[in-house]
Amino acid sequence: MNPPVFPEESNCLAKKYLSQKIFKVIEHEKTDSGFTLTQAISSGIKNLDSSIGVYAGDAQSYKTFSLLFDPIICDYHGFSKDKTHQPNISPLMLPSLDPGNNYIKSTRIRVARNLKGFSFPCHITLSQRRELEKKIISALDRLKENLRGKYYSFESIDEKELKQLKQKNVWFQKGDRFQNAAGINSDFPNCRGVFHSFDKRFMVWVNEEDHLRIISMERTSDISGVYNRLAGALLALNQTLEFSRDKTYGYLTSCPTNIGTSMRAGVHIRLEKLERNKDLLQHLSRAYHLQIRGTGGEKTTVENALFDISNRQRLGISESGIIQNLHNGLLAIIKAEQSL
Ligand code: ADP
C-alpha cells in the first residue's frame, strides 16, 4: 500500500501524526470487524480543512491504531495514558446564572454513547443498525416519569411533526461532508430517529455520529437542572444498555474529540457587547476552557450575537467538573458583558 496522501494544505492531526514510520507499522492492521487504516483516515484525506481527520470504526480501533490515535488524543485533549480519567456524574446544585434570561436563551447538555459489541456508525451494516435501533427503542420505552416520550423514525415521520421538531432544534441533519467521507451517512435515513420526551426537555438522537446522542435541553439558564435530568437518564439507560467504555479513555466515540465524558454542555447566549470585543471573549473562553460555536452548531457562524458557548475539555475531567467550569466561565462572561 502506498502511504496516504493528505492534501498539501491540510493541517489535520491525522496528517501530523501519521509518519512514514508509524504508517509502516499499522498499514495492514484491521480490527476484528474488519475496520482498516484507510477507512479511519478517509475523511481527513478527502477534506483538506479537517482538524482531526480520523474516525474510529469500532471500540477496538482505539487499540489497533493506537500508534495514530494516542498522539492525536494527547494533542487534542492534553491527556496521556499515564493519567486516569475519572467519571463523576453525581447531581449538582448551582446558583442560577441569569434568572431573567437576559443573556442565556437556552441550555443544552449532550453525551455520546455507543453500544458494546456493535461497530460504530462509520463501519456498521444496515442489519446491525436495525438491530441497534430496536434495542435502543426498547430501552427508551422503559424510561419513567419526566423522561417518558415518543420515538420519531426518519423513515416514517409525517411532515407536520417534522416541521415542529426542526423548529425546536430537536431533529438532526444528515451528516456533513466530514461524516459523509467517513461513511457515517451510509443507508441514510434508514434506522435514524429521534426520541423526544413529552415534557420536551429530553431527547435522544439514534444513529447519528454515535449510536446515541443523549440530550437534555431547555429554554432557561438552569444548568444544574438540565445536568441533573441528564444524569438521571444516564442512570436509567445504564440499566438496560451496555455502553462501550475504556478504563483509560472513558466512553469511546466515533470521533476522538468526544471520548472521556463525551459531554458537551453549553448555552445559547446573546452577547451584543462582547461581540464587538471578541478578543476579551476569546480570552475569557480560553481561561475557563470553553469553546465557541456558531448559532447553528459546529462549523456554523454566530447569528445576531447568539453564541454557543460550551466546554472544550471532555477527557481527564469529570462530568460534574465540566459543569462547574462552565458555570464559573459563564459567570465571568456575563459579568464582562454587563461591565462593557
Ligand atoms: P453536538 O452538540 O452534537 O456536538 P452541534 O454543535 O452541531 O453538535 O449542535 C447540535 C445542534 O444543537 C445544533 O442545531 C445547534 O444549533 C443546537 N444547539 C447547540 N447548543 C444549543 C443550545 N444551548 N440551545 C439550543 N440549541 C443548541
Ligand code: ARG
Ligand atoms: N472530522 C472533523 C474534522 O476533523 C470534525 C471533528 C470534530 N467534530 C465532530 N463532529 N466529531 O474537522
